[in-house]
Amino acid sequence: MDRIKDRLEEIVGKDYVSCSAEERFIYSRDQGVQEPSEPDYVVLPATSEEVREIVLLANEAKVPVVPMGGGLVLSGLTVPLKGGIVLDMKRMNRILEVNENSHYAVVEAGTSQGMLDAYLRKHHPRLKHSLPDAPPVATIAGNIAIHGSGHLSQSEGGFHSEMVTGLEVVLPTGELVKLGSCSTVSAWFSRAPLPDLAGLFLGWNGTTGVITKVGIKLFPRQAHHDVLIFMTEDVDAAPDILFRVIHTGMAEDINYALSPKPDYLSGFQMIVINVTAHREDELALKLRIIRESLRDYFETKEAGFMPMPPNMKAGLLEVPQKALSRFADVRKGGGFEYVGAIMPLEKIPDACRAGMEITERNGITYSLGARIIGRGHSAMFFFAYPFNRADKDEIRRVRSALEETNEEAIRLGGIPWKAEAAGQKLILGSMEPATYELMKKVRTLLDPNGIMNPGNWEV
Amino acid sequence: MDSEYRDILHRCFRCGWCKLPTNYADFNCPAYLKHRFESFASGGRMWLIRAWTEGEITPSERFNQILFSCVTCGNCVEACAMDKIRDKLVDVFVAARRDLVEEGRIPPGVRDYFKAVSVSGNPYKRPAEETGLWAADLDIEEYNGHEYLLYAGSVASFDDPGMRMARSAAKLFKQAGLSFGTLKGEEVDDGNDLRASGEQALADFLASRNIETFNRKGVGKIITISPHSFHTMRKDYPALGGTFEVYHYSQVLALLVMQGALVPGGFGAEVTYHDPCYLGRWNKEYFSSRRVLGELKGTSVREMDRSMQNALCCGGGGGNFFTDILGTGRDLSSRARVREALDTGAGTLVVSCPQCYRMLDDAVKAEGAQDRLRVRDLAEVVSASAGDA
Numbered sequence: 001m002d003r004i005k006d007r008l009e010e011i012v013g014k015d016y017v018s019c020s021a022e023e024r025f026i027y028s029r030d031q032g033v034q035e036p037s038e039p040d041y042v043v044l045p046a047t048s049e050e051v052r053e054i055v056l057l058a059n060e061a062k063v064p065v066v067p068m069g070g071g072l073v074l075s076g077l078t079v080p081l082k083g084g085i086v087l088d089m090k091r092m093n094r095i096l097e098v099n100e101n102s103h104y105a106v107v108e109a110g111t112s113q114g115m116l117d118a119y120l121r122k123h124h125p126r127l128k129h130s131l132p133d134a135p136p137v138a139t140i141a142g143n144i145a146i147h148g149s150g151h152l153s154q155s156e157g158g159f160h161s162e163m164v165t166g167l168e169v170v171l172p173t174g175e176l177v178k179l180g181s182c183s184t185v186s187a188w189f190s191r192a193p194l195p196d197l198a199g200l201f202l203g204w205n206g207t208t209g210v211i212t213k214v215g216i217k218l219f220p221r222q223a224h225h226d227v228l229i230f231m232t233e234d235v236d237a238a239p240d241i242l243f244r245v246i247h248t249g250m251a252e253d254i255n256y257a258l259s260p261k262p263d264y265l266s267g268f269q270m271i272v273i274n275v276t277a278h279r280e281d282e283l284a285l286k287l288r289i290i291r292e293s294l295r296d297y298f299e300t301k302e303a304g305f306m307p308m309p310p311n312m313k314a315g316l317l318e319v320p321q322k323a324l325s326r327f328a329d330v331r332k333g334g335g336f337e338y339v340g341a342i343m344p345l346e347k348i349p350d351a352c353r354a355g356m357e358i359t360e361r362n363g364i365t366y367s368l369g370a371r372i373i374g375r376g377h378s379a380m381f382f383f384a385y386p387f388n389r390a391d392k393d394e395i396r397r398v399r400s401a402l403e404e405t406n407e408e409a410i411r412l413g414g415i416p417w418k419a420e421a422a423g424q425k426l427i428l429g430s431m432e433p434a435t436y437e438l439m440k441k442v443r444t445l446l447d448p449n450g451i452m453n454p455g456n457w458e459v
Numbered sequence: 460m461d462s463e464y465r466d467i468l469h470r471c472f473r474c475g476w477c478k479l480p481t482n483y484a485d486f487n488c489p490a491y492l493k494h495r496f497e498s499f500a501s502g503g504r505m506w507l508i509r510a511w512t513e514g515e516i517t518p519s520e521r522f523n524q525i526l527f528s529c530v531t532c533g534n535c536v537e538a539c540a541m542d543k544i545r546d547k548l549v550d551v552f553v554a555a556r557r558d559l560v561e562e563g564r565i566p567p568g569v570r571d572y573f574k575a576v577s578v579s580g581n582p583y584k585r586p587a588e589e590t591g592l593w594a595a596d597l598d599i600e601e602y603n604g605h606e607y608l609l610y611a612g613s614v615a616s617f618d619d620p621g622m623r624m625a626r627s628a629a630k631l632f633k634q635a636g637l638s639f640g641t642l643k644g645e646e647v648d649d650g651n652d653l654r655a656s657g658e659q660a661l662a663d664f665l666a667s668r669n670i671e672t673f674n675r676k677g678v679g680k681i682i683t684i685s686p687h688s689f690h691t692m693r694k695d696y697p698a699l700g701g702t703f704e705v706y707h708y709s710q711v712l713a714l715l716v717m718q719g720a721l722v723p724g725g726f727g728a729e730v731t732y733h734d735p736c737y738l739g740r741w742n743k744e745y746f747s748s749r750r751v752l753g754e755l756k757g758t759s760v761r762e763m764d765r766s767m768q769n770a771l772c773c774g775g776g777g778g779n780f781f782t783d784i785l786g787t788g789r790d791l792s793s794r795a796r797v798r799e800a801l802d803t804g805a806g807t808l809v810v811s812c813p814q815c816y817r818m819l820d821d822a823v824k825a826e827g828a829q830d831r832l833r834v835r836d837l838a839e840v841v842s843a844s845a846g847d848a
Contacts, residue, residue, distance in 0.1 A: 015494070015788070016495070018496060018521075020519070020521040021516055021517075021519060021521070021522075022498045022507055022516065022519070022521050022522055022525055023496050023497075023498050023521075025498075025506075025507065025510055025515070025516055026496070026497045026498045026503050026506060026507065027497065031472055031473055031474070042496065044495050044496070070475060071475075071497060072474065072475065088495070088496070088497070090495060091495050112479070112483070114479050114483030115479075115483055115484070115485060117483055118482055118483040118484045118485075118764075121482075122484075122764065135474040135475050135476050135540070136475075136476065136479055136483045137474075137475035137476070137478050137479060138475075322476065322540040325472060325474040325476060325540035325541070326540055326541060326542065328472035328474065328541075329470055329472070329541050329543060329544075332470060332543070333469055333470060334469050334470040334471050334472045334473075334541070335472065336472075388469070389469040389470070390469040
């Protein structure tokens with residue numbers, strides 16, 4: 001008799017608890033190169049109350065709880081490093097409210113990016129939310145919990161965690177709390193002017209509680225959309241080019257990319273600039289202003305705007321882009337690992353050089369790039385390394401590159417994003433001691449039994 | 460497992476595009492929708508099959524449930540991001556089932572299904588001579604050199620809603636003066652769902668029997684009631700010596716309407732249309748039924764959020780119609796589909812597959828929606844519009 005399993009089944013129903021080898025296998029690993037670690041139970045709650053009861057049970061039994069959204073983080077953050085209960089939140093996927101005038105939506109934590117997008121297109125076609133580059137099954141809550149970013153991060157206010165207007169959270173000790181305006185009045189319009197307690201759960205990778213509802217900002221959806229690619233072989237020119245494009249104020253999304261394939265584009269820095277507008281003439285004007293901002297460069301004939309075949313343009317206009325998932329099959333092997341590093345824009349050239357050196361040293365291939373966050377306030381620089389899942393040696397080399405990249409990102413003055421447990425230790429090792437102690441106090445206070453996603457942000 | 464499939468197992472990234480339709484409206488994989496564990500999505504299934512072939516896990520009752528819960532609807536094929544593997548996803552699942560069948564590791568429901576068909580030639584355990592009884596009082600000629608053979612298949616021969624479909628279609632064909640006949644007691648199951656369930660040898664045997672009968676009688680053109688028959692006769696029969704022109708009855712109805720041989724009247728109610736997977740996603744036939752419905756006077760088709768290539772399967776494919784591996788509950792795709800149909804405000808949910816008919820008709824009852832939604836087949840709707848309800 002497994003008393004915990006019985007209790008879990010009483011809480012969520014027999015169909016939604018599994019200790020089977022098959023579920024333990026699947027939930028023991030993600031798509032990256034981290035070592036697997038099996039859960040004891042996989043549980044699919046349907047309500048905040050069920051989550052609360054599960055957390056209370058976990059406290060009583062001193063069993064770890066690992067919340068999971070889309071499970072697409074690649075760095076093992078939802079792999080139960082110390083066993084216990086994986087809470088797959090995707091049954092909690094109702095869209096609870098859309099406030100058109102105040103531009104926010106309230107969703108349950110398992111709501112996927114794609115489903116919110118589809119819902120808005122159908123019921124509120126004037127509005128959209130910022131979509132990450134992850135596949136559309138990635139969840140809203142999972143993404144904000146790791147400080148994700150997306151296609152409106154440049155133009156509309158930064159990381160997705162900065163677009164949160166309110167949270168409902170089950171604390172590690174079982175209390176259900178609301179944070180932001182919804183804690184005081186009925187609407188979920190803002191985190192201000194209250195003390196910003198939401199920060200206790202954003203960027204903590206599920207180590208301080210289980211997010212059960214999210215209020216998220218919405219933005220105008222424009223009817224017209226186009227994309228430009230500016231190319232240069234001068235790696236050191238990237239910060240200035242980005243600065244100029246950002247300062248036009250005309251771009252919705254700005255990305256930087258560098259890839260060895262196809263061969264004829266190897267060595268080219270590509271600045272991908274997405275532009276949207278309500279009217280065609282507005283779109284044309286925006287495109288003209290962006291082109292004009294880079295006139296100095298293309299007049300030298302060392303750089304220029306790339307003529308794009310229609311199928312390429314169509315792919316770049318997709319949000320999210322399927323092509324980014326296809327990157328996993330570059331090595332005909334269904335895998336890629338990823339170090340995102342949040343860093344100042346001026347570090348992009350050095351990060352590129354570092355990425356190429358690391359991949360050459362480890363005998364692997366790469367795609368490097370960055371998304372501009374805010375009006376150039378930072379860049380989310382990605383070092384993406386595809387691998388063949390059937391090639392154990394390549395996996396080992398990618399793991400080694402991942403470790404080197406984490407170290408290099410910190411050396412360059414950046415911070416690895418959604419870092420795996422070992423990467424988190426590196427970050428903590430570089431952290432101001434007083435900040436480290438504060439993190440420790442916060443975790444001890446919130447989670448006295450240490451049940452929440454242990455092994456992550458371990459202080 | 461065939462090396463063709465074994466060599467692509469590791470290429471699934473498990474990125475999850477396969478869970479959704481291409482417009483992301485809601486989960487669109489019936490097995491995942493029902494169970495919600497990652498293991499029941501196509502990506503999870505790919506990883507588990509790989510783990511099995513690598514010796515990391517051993518087949519268990521749960522493993523079988525996961526494998527046999529795939530209804531072969533093809534949503535994953537439509538939505539998968541990986542161009543090099545997407546077309547083979549369902550083939551991999553079927554190949555893995557074949558291996559389980561060969562090893563004798565199959566769920567009891569699947570075993571009973573196989574037994575019934577192997578004994579009787581159909582899943583209903585009915586004697587072969589009863590296969591044409593659905594048309595007994597319709598005065599339809601036995602096939603004898605007619606232009607078309609009307610092949611009902613197992614479900615339209617023995618399941619009430621399916622029989623109503625076959626009868627309505629046959630009456631319309633007669634009314635339009637179409638040259639067609641049926642087989643009296645010589646049909647056996649088309650084999651499609653057996654093949655999808657991993658029982659290839661029995662599927663081939665039944666197909667060969669049908670082919671032998673068709674060839675002996677000089678059949679050139681076949682009209683099927685079931686999209687499952689339509690699919691396997693086009694895709695699998697040629698390799699077994701059966702090359703025929705195969706049409707689904709909705710295509711023939713559309714042709715007759717276009718030729719003016721059939722003139723639909725007014726139906727007097729808004730309708731919504733459910734695309735069967737083996738007609739739509741598998742064979743890209745989305746327009747014939749809509750063409751016919753478009754001719755109904757005073758009626759419009761209200762599309763569901765998930766239509767055409769994004770249609771949510773009724774859950775009746777891949778053998779599940781007979782094995783019921785998916786079980787019951789609110790998250791069954793058939794019930795979700797009925798709720799989606801109700802959202803359109805239409806009073807009639809039109810189908811063109813006898814399996815969809817039964818699955819959705821039962822789901823309307825399970826949802827308690829009998830007073831708001833009626834499931835009817837395309838031919839019944841056309842008959843009703845002409846005053847022959």
